[in-house]
Amino acid sequence: MRRATEIDIALNARPDGMPLQRWLYGELRAAILDGRLAPGARLPATRDLATRHRVSRGTVLGVFAQLAAEGYLSGAVGRGSFVASELPDVRLESAPTAATATASTRAVRLASDTRASGDVASNAGIGLSARGRLLARSAFAVEGRSFPARAFRPSQPDLQSFPFALWARVAARRSRQSNRSMLADGEAQGYAPLREAIAAHVRVTRGISCSADHVAIVGSVQQVLDLSARLWLDPGDTVWMEDPGYPGARLLFEAAGARIAAVPVDTSGIDVAAGRQLAPHARLAYVTAGRQAPLGPALSLERRLALLDWAHAHRALVIEDDYDSEYRFEGRPLAALKSLDNAGHVIYCGTFSKLLFPALRIAYAVLPEHLVEPFVAALSLTSRHVPLDQQATLHAFIAEGHAGRHVRRMRELYGERADALREAARRHWTGLLALPPIVAGLDAPAFLPAGTDDALAARLAAEAGIETRPLSSYSVRRDAPAGLVLGFAGIGAQEIDAGARTLARVLQRMLYRT
Structure with missing residues (x-):
């Protein structure tokens, strides 16, 4: 059966005095050689093309015949005309005019x-x-990352173990049950049933007193940071950043014109007393209270209270990025910093990209009541809303208990892989990398001997097929400890051990010039 035209080719206007056939031939040949018409692309039917560009069908037939004779087109009666898979030449540019030159x-x-x-x-x-x-100084690769993951890709959940068939069935059933209202605009704040499910989740697991009215659905935590910077920072305002700390946040705040106060961290998290000395009147503080990125310690209760006291005294905003707290292997689950916030100074952020899979691109913010309206208005202006079908599928996946079961399975699996990484470190990294205890998360820092160039170590590891991230890339003002961030959650125990052996060989050659 003949199909309708699949493409509408944009052609430049015909110069005065140029014959129709010469013009159409030149335009189609240029489109093919420029790649606008890719090899294998189907051209419109000659009748449709003639009607669209107001030329005779005979003219179009003549051009198609010439292009086919020269090897640019292929086709058969009843099938249509297609761009040839192999072109006869590359584009030969004509001599430019003086103005063009x-x-x-x-x-x-x-x-x-x-x-x-x-x-x-x-x-x-x-x-x-x-x-x-x-x-333009993005902290993230702009191209997609390879699948499956390699050792030791940071921040990577196990995609091989995700119940993809189950997700597909939920999505298909949800699609069949949808009505036409799902084709209309969604709420900028997000799909209400999903917001209800998130509010219920954080009330139980993170100790946050909230309702669905406080939750906004976004595409990523980066979007929360970007909107927050636009809404609550003016150029020249100061932001507290953990040092070392998450570069994706720092770059966004700098792009908003903020001054960065690099606040040191230690085994108790961000040093609030040091922050008050450095920039007592800062407008915003960004913290990873559950597991400091990249060094790992949780923010102590004493410092949590001190941070909230400072925010209240100076009418400052605190953004709590809780990026992988669900995966804790030792000790009791920690309540969120926001659970202590009685004055409405903390925005709490969570993401499903690490909890389930990165391509989902759904995250959320739990906002103080007085910040909901401006945040949702800004969300509506800048991106309207997250795709509704994905939100509805995620809600069904949560409501039917699949998400909870998956997280429990992965928590056990990731704990086993953390053990595998510890064992691999004991066997292969003595004198090369020191791995502290792993109590939570998808990755862990490992420390090189003092003075080692960790950026060079990461580059050499990449040449050997090992993905990692140098701790120096998290540095704000102070030198971070020399080390590497090693992801363990996305790969199996055998890959962990093999990757550890490869990384050991790289570091041996680098450190001891063997």
């Missing part, structure tokens, strides 16, 4: 000038704004 030279010069000044520019020489230059 001048414009091209100017664009190259502008691009060169902006690159020399540290800017990122397109071929058109369009420079970035000052904020754009800061935003």
